Amino acid sequence: MTTGTAATRVLGVLAIITTAWVVVSAFFLTPADVVQGDSVRIMYAHVPTAWIAYLAFVTTAVASGFSLVRKHRTLGFDRVAGASAEVGVLFMAMTLITGSLWGRITWGTFWQWDPRLTTTLFLFVTYVGYLAIRRVDVDPVRRARRSSVIALLAVLEIPLVHFSVVLWRSLHQEASVLNTDGDVRLDGLMLFTLFSGVVAFTLMFVWLVMHRQRLTALSDLERVVGLDAAISARRAEGVSGIHAT
Amino acid sequence: MASDTAKAGSDAAILLSGVVVALGGFPALAGVDLAVRSGELVALRGANGTGKSTLLRLCAGLTPLTRGSARVLGVDVATQRDTVRSLVGLLGHDNGLYSDLTARENVQFVAHLVGAGTSDVDAALDRLGVDARVAATRAGALSAGQRRRTALASLVVRRAQLWLLDEPHAGLDSAARSELDGILREATRSGATVVYTTHESDALGATVPRTITLTSGVVARDVMEHSR
Amino acid sequence: MNTVLAIARKDLTIEWRTRTLLARVVPFALLVLVLFAVALDSEPLILRAAAGLVWLAMLFATMLLVQRSFDLETADSALDALLGFVSSSSKVFFGKALSLFVQLFSLAVVLVCAAVVLYGARVEGGGVVLLVTVLLTATVGLALVGTLYGVVVANMNGRDSLLPLLALPVLAPLLIGATRATEAAFGSDTIDVSNGWAWAALLAVYAVVFGSAGAAAFAPLAQGDS
Numbered sequence: 001m002t003t004g005t006a007a008t009r010v011l012g013v014l015a016i017i018t019t020a021w022v023v024v025s026a027f028f029l030t031p032a033d034v035v036q037g038d039s040v041r042i043m044y045a046h047v048p049t050a051w052i053a054y055l056a057f058v059t060t061a062v063a064s065g066f067s068l069v070r071k072h073r074t075l076g077f078d079r080v081a082g083a084s085a086e087v088g089v090l091f092m093a094m095t096l097i098t099g100s101l102w103g104r105i106t107w108g109t110f111w112q113w114d115p116r117l118t119t120t121l122f123l124f125v126t127y128v129g130y131l132a133i134r135r136v137d138v139d140p141v142r143r144a145r146r147s148s149v150i151a152l153l154a155v156l157e158i159p160l161v162h163f164s165v166v167l168w169r170s171l172h173q174e175a176s177v178l179n180t181d182g183d184v185r186l187d188g189l190m191l192f193t194l195f196s197g198v199v200a201f202t203l204m205f206v207w208l209v210m211h212r213q214r215l216t217a218l219s220d221l222e223r224v225v226g227l228d229a230a231i232s233a234r235r236a237e238g239v240s241g242i243h244a245t
Numbered sequence: 246m247a248s249d250t251a252k253a254g255s256d257a258a259i260l261l262s263g264v265v266v267a268l269g270g271f272p273a274l275a276g277v278d279l280a281v282r283s284g285e286l287v288a289l290r291g292a293n294g295t296g297k298s299t300l301l302r303l304c305a306g307l308t309p310l311t312r313g314s315a316r317v318l319g320v321d322v323a324t325q326r327d328t329v330r331s332l333v334g335l336l337g338h339d340n341g342l343y344s345d346l347t348a349r350e351n352v353q354f355v356a357h358l359v360g361a362g363t364s365d366v367d368a369a370l371d372r373l374g375v376d377a378r379v380a381a382t383r384a385g386a387l388s389a390g391q392r393r394r395t396a397l398a399s400l401v402v403r404r405a406q407l408w409l410l411d412e413p414h415a416g417l418d419s420a421a422r423s424e425l426d427g428i429l430r431e432a433t434r435s436g437a438t439v440v441y442t443t444h445e446s447d448a449l450g451a452t453v454p455r456t457i458t459l460t461s462g463v464v465a466r467d468v469m470e471h472s473r
Numbered sequence: 474m475n476t477v478l479a480i481a482r483k484d485l486t487i488e489w490r491t492r493t494l495l496a497r498v499v500p501f502a503l504l505v506l507v508l509f510a511v512a513l514d515s516e517p518l519i520l521r522a523a524a525g526l527v528w529l530a531m532l533f534a535t536m537l538l539v540q541r542s543f544d545l546e547t548a549d550s551a552l553d554a555l556l557g558f559v560s561s562s563s564k565v566f567f568g569k570a571l572s573l574f575v576q577l578f579s580l581a582v583v584l585v586c587a588a589v590v591l592y593g594a595r596v597e598g599g600g601v602v603l604l605v606t607v608l609l610t611a612t613v614g615l616a617l618v619g620t621l622y623g624v625v626v627a628n629m630n631g632r633d634s635l636l637p638l639l640a641l642p643v644l645a646p647l648l649i650g651a652t653r654a655t656e657a658a659f660g661s662d663t664i665d666v667s668n669g670w671a672w673a674a675l676l677a678v679y680a681v682v683f684g685s686a687g688a689a690a691f692a693p694l695a696q697g698d699s
Contacts, residue, residue: 122645
């Protein structure tokens with residue numbers, strides 16, 4: 001059995017081509033930034049991963065909402081939610097790593113307690129917790145209900161975290177946050193490369209989520225098939241038991 | 246008699262068809278078909294691991310249905326488990342007692358939540374033979390039999406429409422067993438339906454109107470009293 | 474309402490008999506405050522961190538009290554029966570949250586007194602009213618979020634480590650808000666009392682949000698935890 005289809009194969013090839021273009025352009029074609037030098041090239045990976053991470057969590061939230069509200073295809077939506085969260089956590093880890101590498105070169109520190117960074121970190125930990133809960137339930141129905149509720153609670157949590165962190169930083173004048181992020185003059189090719197990066201990573205995201213959710217579907221199916229065999233075995237046992245009595 | 250047939254048609258207390266319950270991939274129930282009319286007293290027999298407890302937990306809305314259809318007191322177990330829970334009184338392997346409250350406080354807590362009065366608590370404790378000294382003891386310090394009686398008293402106070410009891414006789418002496426049989430009979434006379442499990446090796450005390458035997462997650466025998 | 478009170482009273486009666494809070498959680502939280510002071514090893518630094526340390530200790534204590542609160546329910550499967558008795562499971566949510574609130578509020582009072590004694594924190598004038606408001610709103614939030622995630626992990630294997638992983642990120646805004654507002658009440662020079670009131674308002678919003686979310690989410694989370 002395979003998790004691939006014609007659609008995922010086309011997507012996969014497109015993802016490889018666009019990624020290859022981004023790599024070539026980011027390293028060799030685009031110029032270094034006047035202020036930041038070569039470190040600006042991290043941006044071509046950092047910005048798209050951050051975009052994908054947030055896209056992934058929005059997908060998880062929407063899919064969880066559907067899974068909870070709709071009567072049919074509940075499990076399908078839940079599988080998409082779980083797959084998307086897994087990929088999202090991966091991309092968010094990459095965002096945090098590439099971001100702190102860039103910060104080390106540009107700001108001189110790996111970490112700044114800036115609202116955006118802090119919110120991202122809390123979002124990351126929240127979805128690590130969500131994935132931990134998903135691993136607890138083996139029964140797909142129970143897993144779907146419980147994890148959907150947790151995902152929706154996370155949607156409540158994130159704005160509160162963000163708002164309180166913004167308020168927290170703005171009240172502390174002494175640690176004025178460095179305003180060097182994003183102040184890069186982008187020429188046409190740089191902008192196009194950044195945009196290509198977003199497209200490449202989005203294709204990769206869709207490809208990964210499609211495969212991952214089919215993998216979950218297959219392992220759920222395997223349980224069902226295994227159950228059929230187990231039911232027949234147990235019934236056979238039961239029938240022989242009846243004859244014995 | 247006419248009312249009896251009407252009952253069987255309109256309000257079956259339990260109606261299971263092709264019920265499969267999988268626990269971690271293992272089919273504890275492997276296709277059970279069963280109908281219990283309201284007001285019946287049913288004993289569920291079988292050896293260990295034949296699915297008796299799972300059947301009770303399913304009917305109590307505590308274990309999800311994997312396949313088939315199940316209606317309890319006219320409510321669909323697959324979709325309305327919360328409603329099922331509120332209509333059914335289950336006494337499982339655990340007694341559901343708070344070990345740091347006294348026996349009496351435990352029953353009183355239940356009574357308070359279901360809107361029963363202090364006199365109901367006294368009556369229930371009295372019927373189950375929980376004397377004043379035992380009633381004033383922390384549930385955690387009671388013997389297994391005394392805890393069982395306390396849990397049964399909570400069930401009496403609840404006045405559930407369907408009683409599901411998992412080995413209620415276990416840990417009781419013979420006097421208490423026949424007292425319990427009396428209580429179950431009276432519950433059915435006042436309109437409740439009672440299904441209880443009993444281990445295969447246990448002799449059935451007083452005659453039970455209907456005995457269902459489970460083997461390997463399926464119904465193996467279903468015997469009415471008059472046909473025995 | 475009656476049901477909510479009955480459930481809270483049941484939990485508090487058990488707490489009064491077993492004295493878990495008094496005998497274990499209060500000493501633990503005080504120990505955390507002492508250990509922080511030892512680790513920081515600088516009086517001005519300790520005074521500046523006082524509010525944050527009090528609320529960190531509160532968060533840790535909340536984890537312990539929530540575990541305890543749900544261990545009571547699951548030890549003999551009482552929660553299964555309880556959800557059957559009550560007309561709506563949100564009453565169980567509010568009942569358990571109410572008893573947690575009472576316990577957490579008493580603990581918070583003890584810890585603030587400890588901060589005054591150990592860290593030299595000072596509360597005077599308008600700070601007193603602000604401090605009481607913060608203690609109330611923040612412990613309500615702690616109790617609600619604790620109860621909500623407590624039922625998620627009740628009956629689960631490895632719940633001791635899952636509860637902090639799930640609940641602490643959600644409690645982050647509460648930690649920030651309660652710390653800033655308490656700092657203001659302690660008369661810190663980095664934040665004034667009027668800003669403290671803004672934080673207290675945020676804490677109130679937080680409590681309302683998670684109170685309503687908890688009431689809605691408790692039923693799907695609590696059912697089928699077998």
